[in-house]
Amino acid sequence: MRKINTRTFRLATRSTPRDVNRRIVLNLIREYQPISRAELARRMKVRRGTLTPLVRELVESGSIFEKGTAATARGRRPTMLCVRTRGRYVIAADIRWGKSAIALSDVAGRMLAHESFETPLTPEALVDVLGMRVSKLLQTHVPHGKESCQGLGLVLPGMVDRTNGHLIYAPRLGWRDIDLRTMVAQRVGIKTYIESAPIACAFARLWLEPEATRSVNSFAYVSVSEGVGVGLALNGEILRGEHHTAGEFGHVPLDSSGPECVCGRRGCWEALVCNSTTVERYVAAATGSAARLDLRVRRARRPGAPDIEEVVRRARSGELAAVRALTETAAEIGRGLALIVNTFNPGRIYVGGEITEAWELLERPLREAMGNNTISGNPDLTHVVPDGSLQHYRLLGAVALVTAPTYAALAVG
Amino acid sequence: MRKINTRTFRLATRSTPRDVNRRIVLNLIREYQPISRAELARRMKVRRGTLTPLVRELVESGSIFEKGTAATARGRRPTMLCVRTRGRYVIAADIRWGKSAIALSDVAGRMLAHESFETPLTPEALVDVLGMRVSKLLQTHVPHGKESCQGLGLVLPGMVDRTNGHLIYAPRLGWRDIDLRTMVAQRVGIKTYIESAPIACAFARLWLEPEATRSVNSFAYVSVSEGVGVGLALNGEILRGEHHTAGEFGHVPLDSSGPECVCGRRGCWEALVCNSTTVERYVAAATGSAARLDLRVRRARRPGAPDIEEVVRRARSGELAAVRALTETAAEIGRGLALIVNTFNPGRIYVGGEITEAWELLERPLREAMGNNTISGNPDLTHVVPDGSLQHYRLLGAVALVTAPTYAALAVG
DNA sequence: GTGTATTGTTATTCAAACGAACTATATCAG
């Protein structure tokens, strides 16, 4: 039940029904392809005659195509319809501190080429590198170059203002208030979309994975890596907040005597669960340091200390100190997830990040901590799903940024 | 940008445009009444001819009526249109531990009669009392009785499942899993709506106060009383969560060494800011107890201790101990609001409850604590608005529960 | 080949926005 906004309402015109229904047909074809007109008519509970002009328009606009016929027990064979992806490319870029990635994908999110590079130190240098790499990617893989490229999705490790395409602040890169969308769009010459990493991951799940909203109206995507980010999807929409800061669960203080955080305060959730803290826990446990850890996050990595992937490997091979570090982190993750459950109460939570590779070790302490800190006390009400390939979802999110507007519901009312 | 749900989508039919536009017209009339057809046409950017049939339907269905003509500089005088409230009543009931209230209102939320009563100890007894009082209210004030009553809104101090009308759990009343909507509807014989108190308050602001969403897309309603509840409104919709527990910021642990909470844990936001804690703070300060308060919430009220209204009065008259108690509570409220800003990032936060009567004392420490705990560090980005009359908004919310469906946007797409 | 089931198209009807012309009613200038 939505209240009509008396300033921004949208009147229905005489072409509104067709526009609305065309979008619905496109979404159904995407989800159930290959699918015939007759099957669509059954799913939509309309006569087949209603579909003929709708499908014709989608075919003529190039959104879908007829892909031969299928066999049936008897009667005329149905013509199957599919979403068209050939010749419709998207460039996806995932910018991070240290290493960045760029990929060529089709509109459905199938990656066709992928390369990574050192992240430049300034936005201007980044724009240059992107300009060069994008044109090379298009030249080598795409016949018609820019024309068949639908857009460029740019995912950034920081806060983004989606309305004007500005990067508000990226702490690790040290970049602040930069009109990156315009800069990149001008240099590359392709329509550019820009978003923060956790929101992009939620975008990828929402728009390119039908599973995400199958049995559930809302979900959260929690990425646990160098920092902690949360993307929230509610009723098919991504929550951004009035000032683009929604989902900042990472800096909720969970333990006033906890380790110091980049934000200057103590015991933020991020400081309790980020990779460097997990590594510190491992080092402390392995070297038999004092029982009470004095964790100071973000310090230069200890010389000789393993990275998070190595800690995960050692834990999976049974090394006790590593297992202990992971289970401690898992419990802290669970406490934070409880926070998300209490405040947004999503139906599902995806947890992404390097340590989820060892999910079999994390699951039990995580769920226990979650149960102890939620109102219901029942950790099984909310599905928690591990998602190891955070990099993949950031790139997929970049693709989703470009393709989502094609499938979005028409705003009416 | 909303993703179309491929299971629950709504096709547009040939009557959809009219249904959509009729709702828009109704909302515009409600907001700008009295208003002429010509003025509506200008606001909607359509010809006057489009409005004639829309307005005719609304008049014929009794939703609006023509209220004379207005003067203009020259030309034919416009016929003014108004939403019809005469002969359209709503019963509002606000159930709390201790005292409950019931009121007769028109559909616009103007209260016509109001009475309060001791809350019965069992749901069955409550249903009986409601049955008696409702029929008496209708007999004395409403000419045609039940027929001109549009519905009964029931606001409860606990978790409610809106889909089936069950009260899931009301901690203070000790009621659990009761099909209250059916029980009340059967006894009273009026269509019944049921909701939790914080959500009802957000409902009241969203549906019956045009100010709430004027310059802002989202807001939170925070009620600070015996407990703490938060209702969240986002793009014209109230957020409920997958299992009806969204907005439970009250039990986020803010201070692991804080006072014990009803939920069994320590240092929940609710335990830090609820009225009984503020009273404890006052008693400790006034009697010169130990510097470190050992607050134990929910204990039987100290013999001779003042209630919260008295503490507020004493603070406003300048008593230092009371002022100190209020400012301490204000700082804790600010910390919790920072949590809401970081995670939900609303454009505005309404704070309701007895202590907001002393807003001039609360504002400064509250904003300071808020600024210290938000990502942006700027407490002025989010409007914080005091709202003293919590009781009024709970009743108004009960009215809104009944009238909202009349004005809601048509679900399409 | 004939009967039947299934798919897809076409023509007709009905609902409603759109646009222009029309009526009604006011003020103002002379």
Place this chain on the structure above:
DNA sequence: CTGATATAGTTCGTTTGAATAACAATACAC
């Protein structure tokens, strides 16, 4: 008092598009 002008509201023909039914196309069973 009369005509010019401005504004409000209605009516009617046009266009768009869903709803319905009839029809053509194509398969299989016998």
